Amino acid sequence: MYTRSYTCIQVLREEQQSTDTSTYRKTFRGGIVMQVHDQWDVIVVGGGTAGAPAAIAAARNGAKVLVVEKNGYLGGASTSALVSPYANHYDAHGEPTIAGLFKEILDSLKEMGACHGPIRPKEGNPPWGKNPVITPFDDEYLKFVLTKMAKDAGVSFLYHTLLKDVWVEDGVVKGITVFNKSGAHTLFSKVIVDCTGDADVAVKAGAKTVKGREKDGEKMPVTVYCRVGNVNVDRVEEEIKRNRDNFRWYAIGSAEGDLPAGSQRKQLFCSGFWQEIAAAKVNGEYNIGRETLNLFTNVREGEVTVNATRVNFIDGTNASEVTAAEVELRYQTMSVVDFLRKRVPGFEKSFLIKTANEAGIRETHRIIGEYILTQEDVVKGTRFDDVVARGGYAIDIHNPGDSKSTWIQVDDSYDVPYRALLPVELEGLLVAGRCISATHEAAAAVRAMPSCVAIGEAAGTAAALATTRGLTPKTIDVQELKQVLTQNGVLLA
Known part of the structure; x- marks a missing residue:
């Protein structure tokens, strides 16, 4: 982790502002070649299941957005890891818990003949929920659908790029250094959304995290x-x-x-x-x-x-x-x-x-957030005043070090509170996807792809609100955030 002083950041900003172009090359510290871009409103690190909707939502809500992705396409586990179908996203009454961008993605795939469902089983004993559905889709078409939605929203892309360092100033995340075939690049942003799945930005910024199962650190x-x-x-x-x-x-x-x-x-x-x-x-x-x-x-x-x-x-x-x-x-x-x-x-x-192009990773780091979602919250369906996403998928634990899996059924739908996206002791950073603040058991439910899409949309919308209002993720009006999400078709109740 690099924690740069204010002076270092200010020098880069002043030199950037003094140039006539938005991109230039600079030798900095030991001859490292860095490319410094003008500041973005929102940078989404990781264009996967949560990152793609985060970028789309942020751009649609008025932010200047860059998505940084290690692959040459969006989608994460749903495209590069070949994880299909979409898991249950309905409650015990047979009603959807997730809509918004997720529904728009499904509708676009259906129009292309690349999605069936949601399929409601007519026979069997599926463990996904009390009134479950499952939704098959074509991952190759999904790559295009996500790309088109992001491009139409005005998102900028930086593919084949890895996170190298994070710039922190007085507890506020200010920017990142990334690396690709062109060299190292420093990118500044008003808000950064960590959608890496592994909480890479949060970890490099010094956030408090837990890795794997709390009792022994073992991972699925x-x-x-x-x-x-x-x-x-x-x-x-x-x-x-x-x-x-x-x-x-x-x-x-x-x-x-x-x-x-x-x-x-x-x-x-x-x-x-x-x-x-x-x-x-x-x-x-x-x-x-x-x-x-x-x-x-x-x-x-x-x-x-x-x-x-x-x-x-x-x-x-x-x-x-x-x-x-x-x-x-x-x-x-x-x-x-x-x-x-x-x-x-x-x-x-x-x-x-x-x-699959890469292995599916079920669990690594999770942030310690303003609230830690628990197994009880998921099973009993705890309602939160700051709810920004909902889910209906059961707790699905692939037991670490074991050949068996554990299913824990949920009574109904459950809420994901906004506080679970906010790392303690850090500002300027939102976290979305499977690395939000949750226990090992609760994370085994919200890691399902529909939930990650919904959490990503919430994080991107919150990031846009912060930048357009001149606020930070922790100081925005959460009730306004909920209102905007609802207006955009997100189901919060």
């Missing part, structure tokens, strides 16, 4: 998803109905309305195949530390997303550990594909279409 395992094609979904369904004891849960539904050619109307989701896995392990064919295999049909006929791999005891903020995990996970993926073809009815003629 990492996974690489894959997608396979030419699956006989009818045959898989027959197998589920023939041997229901072989599955932890399953859900069968169908996409409604007119569908484009090549679409998959029947939608099937399941977790199980215990018997097949046990037999394969006896023969040394399946060496994955996970008790079940999860399948989710996609929007295209015969396509299925597979969530089956697992590596434990990985620190997602340690590059060496993540690298080792990804190497192992590629081997596991091929083992899963072979297993499906050999032992699972309906997959006899299937083939691998795609593997």
Whole structure:
């Protein structure tokens, strides 16, 4: 972490203001080449599941916005990690808990024939909530939809770029230094929104954080998803109905309305195949530390997303550990594909279409915020006066160091308070996504992608309000924030 003095920042600002161009090169400290840009209203670090909506919301609400992203596209886990479908975002009464930008994203995908749902299961015992839905989508179309929404809103992009340092002045985050193939760049901003998933900005700024499970620091395992094609979904369904004891849960539904050619109307989701896995392990064919295999049909006929791999005891903020995990996970993926073809009815003629570009990281740092969301808040549905997002997904813990998962059902919907986005003892910084202020158990619920989209929209809107009102994230009128969110279609009650 670099904590620069006011003098250093002021020198850069004065030299920047003295130039006739908005971008120039400067040698600073030991010959490091830095490129200093004019100040932004809002910089969103990480253009993923929370970051893309944060940037869109901030720009639509009047801020000059830059999104800094390590990949060459937006979407995060939903695109680069191949995580699909969208998890439950409905309450116990069958009503949606999340709308706003999330609904707009779904509607745009539907218009392109790239989204089915939400699918309400007609048969099965899914554990996602009391009245759950699930929403398959096409990740490649999502890349375009998010890009178009951001571009139309006026967001500027800086791709293939990593965070290097954070500039802090008297407890206020003032800017960041990033690094890419062009070198190091210093970017100043009135408000920064940390959507890195790992709280990278907050950590480098000196924020108080917790990593992993509170009692021992262990983190949920990492996974690489894959997608396979030419699956006989009818045959898989027959197998589920023939041997229901072989599955932890399953859900069968169908996409409604007119569908484009090549679409998959029947939608099937399941977790199980215990018997097949046990037999394969006896023969040394399946060496994955996970008790079940999860399948989710996609929007295209015969396509299925597979969530089956697992590596434990990985620190997602340690590059060496993540690298080792990804190497192992590629081997596991091929083992899963072979297993499906050999032992699972309906997959006899299937083939691998795609593997995720990167491992899905479920848990690393979480900030200690003005409020810490708890398991009790999620399960009982605590209502907060400063609610800025809601959720309906159950607590879904992939147990650290274990082959099993734990589901904790929720009674109804739950609130995410604005204070959970605000790190203690720091100003000028908002945090959105899976690294907000929450316990290990509560984070296992709000890490679901629909919730992250909603939290990102709230953070981006708050950042825009702060910059346009001449305030800070902690001094804005939260009731005005709620009013703006509601006007933009966000469901807060």
